[in-house]
Amino acid sequence: MTLDLYAASSRPLTRRPDRETAHSFSFGEHYDPANLGFGPLIAHNDDKVSPGGGYPTHPHSDLEIVTWVLSGALVHTDSLGHHSVLEPGTVQVQSAGSGITHSEIADAASGPTRFVQAWVRPDSSGGTPSRAVSSPVVAAGLHRVAGGSDLPIGVAGATFWVGSVASSVVLPEAPLLHVFDASSGDAWRVRDEPGRSLELAAPGSLLVWAFDH
Template structure:
């Protein structure tokens, strides 16, 4: 059994015109051999974009890319000709498979956009690229499955993303899966006495069923995996 707190203030960051990105894992020039991933989770980026700013078209392959929009609206286009506008409370799973190109930018008409994006290693390589989008069910009480399980399909066996919007004092029980990445996206919560401010994360191994209590209005993102962390 183990747990480790990763403070948001310790995340590496990258700035570009109209964009600030904070990385929870080793990423690009911010190489950290001791922090390459957690189970199949190899990237967990927190992006804040000015209206119209974002990422020009770029390639991906052999990744499951899961995006959750916290604020504003994100415009996604890709080399298949698809175009989606993801508003706050919406998710997208892009299975890059054998290769795809895409771009992402904050909708110019919706102000700034904040989104969290996770990259996972797929269970089966070389698949045909695909994507799925959807608005989460009503986030009113407890954790709601957004991707994996009963949510949008993810090509990483056993992976699930669950989201909760919590009122002050509200308590949720974490999943039973043995490997969990718990991220306080907004607000402040406590995990059985361990305080997490917005941007903080906890990585849990073999500690299922623990409880999280909101100290104020908060949004919680929980990745859970059915296999031990590597």
């Protein structure tokens, strides 16, 4: 049973002229063999992007790509024919399957954009690429917005939760929990402590991944 804190100051940063990305795990030029992922979660990136900046068209395969927009707006375009603007409070699940290309650009009319994107390794490779989007109404406390009976994720037992927490919260019951406080930038990794409560030093905006393996 463990709960490990990963302070915001410990996360490596990738800086580009149009964006800054804080990485929770080994990523790109920031290779760390001791920090390759947590359960099936292999990337958890906090992106702050200038208007009109972002990620031009690029490929993915065999990933579940889950995006949560915190501020601004993100223009998403992909090889499945989708083109839409993701606004704050929007969750998108893209199953790359056998292969897709997509682009993610901060809407120039909406000012700076911040979004968190997670990459989750699916249970099986290949498969048919897909995309689903939802704008759930999220009140105080944690609420499941993807996985389970919500937007499907190609990982059995994986769920994604978001919510605003004033001081303490009871976390989802799962063997593996990755908890990210978007307000402070701190994160926690929790193992084998189902039903654990988490105390925050200040009100936070939490993004929580729960895995059963």
